Amino acid sequence: MMIESYVYKILGAGDDARARELGHTDTDLDARDGYVHLSTREQVGETLALHYAGQSGVHLYEFVLERLGGNVKWEESRGGQLFPHLYGNLRLADAKRHWALEADANGNPALPAELK
Helix, strand or coil: CCCCCEEEEEECHHHHHHHHHHCECCCHHHHHHCCEECECHHHHHHHHHHHCCCCCCCEEEEEEHHHHHHHEEEEECHHHCEEEEECCCCEHHHCCEEEECCECCCCCECCCHHHC
């Protein structure tokens, strides 16, 4: 039996609406950097806090890493951590799970209970 690893894509409200129209993610940040920014389960909370604080309408998508093929590269980023970067399209239909994130007591998007 194969053990699956998961990576996560966070999308603000506008980027999520665009992704739903296109069927794949297409953010300005990803286009500028030339790859799709992803996070591991351990990184996703910090990514939310740093880049999505105070935002509403934030969505979180979970993908099986092994199903994304060989186009994921682990590259150094924030604080020397290795982050997964996808060089290719990230199709929403390939997501294993999806959450529309609720706000916490401070108005920030909160991780779903099953990821805490």
